[in-house]
Amino acid sequence: MTDIALYSKEIDASVIHFFDEIDSTNNYAKELASKGAPAGTLVVAASQTSGRGRMGRAFQSPSGSGIYMSLVLRPGEDFTDAVPVTSAAAVAVCRAIRQMTGADAGIKWVNDIYINEKKACGILTEAVPDPSTGKLDSVVVGIGINFAKPSQEVIKSMPQDVQERITWLYGSSEKPPVTPAQLTAKVVDEVIAVCREAKNRDYIAEYKKYSVILGRQIVFISAGEKQNALAQDIDKDGGLVVLMPDNTIKTLFSGEISVRWAD
């Protein structure tokens, strides 16, 4: 993984911080960002002891099977500049995985990457405020990719619902044709490239193309209650436009949805 810079068009070795083990690459990247680290700063670890996911969940980060990385971006000073980063990052990661591995990767709103209806990658985007101005300092895009399937022992140590929900890009006996460093570099290059142009929202068309939920029945939680809806569209800010059973239209901006895959 120390050879990422060899394969990247966007970053060089001086901005890459590599760890065998860390609590969370997002925590470290946020610390670096708040001390002024430049855009493109990348934190990569072979394993995480407290990998974090969205909605306060843990992200399983065992050694030798995943890519755990956090990239510092500086999209602007206004918090609205951070809005497109979440969905732009999903498009970028989906593109990188598709191009490098040939897998039919898709996006499950907001920004999970799914292959064959199982989660292969999660993305956690966090805004870093500047305490002296109250404005946006930077955005950290944390990406966890399930790369090579670990041993049954490692899988069995994960919570049951996680075991059922996730997949890996490569099986345990496969020899991957790409290295984690090559895929990491491609992901970094795509994230930087898509986010650079994110303000014009051109990537939304690609987001819709890769979406695995549009046109499907979904369930989301609102005010503590489960609600059924039809996923209809993605708006320019990455919001999910849904058709409710009473024929009204709602736009969801965050949260978690589940999909009835069996439709």
Ligand code: BTN
């Ligand atoms: C999710 O599935 O809800 C998002 C998972 C994001 C995981 C990545 S792994 C690298 C980075 N460091 C973290 O602690 N989380 C992100």
